[in-house]
Amino acid sequence: MNRILFKDVEAIVTFDPEGRELRGGWLLVEGSRIAALGEGPPPPGPFDEVIDGRDRVMIPGMVNTHHHLYQTLFRAVPGAADKKLFDWLAFLYELWRGIDEEAVYVSTILGGMELLLSGCTTTADHLYLFPKGKERLIDVEIEAARELGIRFHPTRGSMSLSRKDGGLPPEDVVQTEEEILADSERLIREYHDPSSGAMVRIALAPCSPFSVTPQLMRATAELARRHGVLLHTHLGETLDEEAFCLEKFGMRPVEYLAELGWLSEDVWLAHMVHVNSQEIGRIAQAGVGVAHCPSSNMLLGSGIAPVVDMLAAGVRVGLAVDGSASNDHSNMIREARQAMLLSRLRYGAQAMPARRALELATLGGARVLHREEEIGTLEVGKCADLALFDISGVEHAGAADPVAGLLRCATQYADTVMVNGKVLVRAGRLVDERLYEYIPRGRKIAARLVQLSGNL
Secondary structure, three states: OOEEEEEEEEEEOOOOOOOOOOEEEEEEEEEEEEEEEEOOOOOOOOOOOEEEOOEEEEEOOOEEOOHHHHHHHOOOOOOOOOOHHHHHHHHHHHHOOOOOOHHHHHHHHHHHHHHHHHHHEEEEEEEEEOOOOOOOOOHHHHHHHHHHHHEEEEEEEEEEHHHOOOOOOOHHHHOOOOHHHHHHHHHHHHHHHHHOOEEEEOOOEOOOOOOOOHHHHHHHHHHHHHOEEEEHHHHOOOOOHHHHHHHHHHOOOHHHHHHHOOOEEEEEEEEOOOOHHHHHHHHHHOOEEEEEEEHHHHHHOOOOHHHHHHHHHOOHHHHOOOOOOOOOOOOHHHHHHHHHHHHHHHHOOOOOOOHHHHHHHHHHHHHHHHOOOOOOOOOOOEEEEEEEEOOOOOHHOOOOOOHHHHHHOOOOOEEEEEEEOEEEEOOOEEEOOHEEEEEEEEHHHHHHHHHHHHHO
């Protein structure tokens, strides 16, 4: 069993129940778990490796609760950048319908690289688009995540309503309900690992209220609960969605979800921008989690999610970068900064201190994915998922509080990142240098997909 010691760390932010922050501290990893941590002299060796933590701040590995990794190939696409959600979707479906196994593999690698480099060690992904003949794209994502070494929560998305049925996507990217449910069950059977420390867990995720039928929402929930996996979907993202639900179902999105049996503790929802105080109380009482996507909501002009109100009501809230076609990055430390700034804009300067935003990005995300007993804090027995940030550069010069400085100053990437006891990032670069070869490959695939659509 490998023993790795981090020593002389400027600050270790544990986010444990006592809220400890260790100065000049150390942390010992044995195998895939945290064995000990503290201040003062570290335990005696021998060690397989000793990592110098001087001028470094250590936090738990961040947890990204919502993504669309395939969109990493569709950043800053002309014609899409300044549209609202529904128009943005209608435009981009024409590009996305061309994705294949290679595109999904490479985009997962690229998005995962950026997540790891920014200090994220666990990510969810919501893949809901399956062009005809490309039904095993989740399998491809899982294979790519294993090459990266990131902890992965792929969610089997679904769309069953095409344009001819009143939905937004073209017919060649939707599936029948029978196909969706059969593949959902197959993925759970083949990949879902409920054990402690699991690297892959499956969830089921109909795309949104306007892309699937009520029958599929109910059937998916029944299937998920039969197998003990979580449920996920988009909800409350835009006023257009609210108007759609009122017109089609005669009720607001949260009420519609309740009618479908989806207001439950095994559910987490992406966005939740347009919700009122009564609806916040309902999701809090039900134990529903929320993935807050500040950058995406800002770029699409969707609005500012009432995150502080949700937290006050007891809602489990985590952070998410969302898809790279609406962000357009997968950088979690920057997303935490955006969450801090956006809530301060809505609620005032005291509403979202840096440490609170960092907690949303770590422990908050772990709670949303029901993994707070394993990840999200630095405690003995927890998975050895952590990130160290170098504060010796000019961007941190003069920062009196090194922890707050992670978000208040211009932090971009982590210096060292460990997942499950394995160092994946050193000195700001991925240890596996072969991964960088995917960058030019991704550019070529992205150019091909955009050209095929005739949009450039």
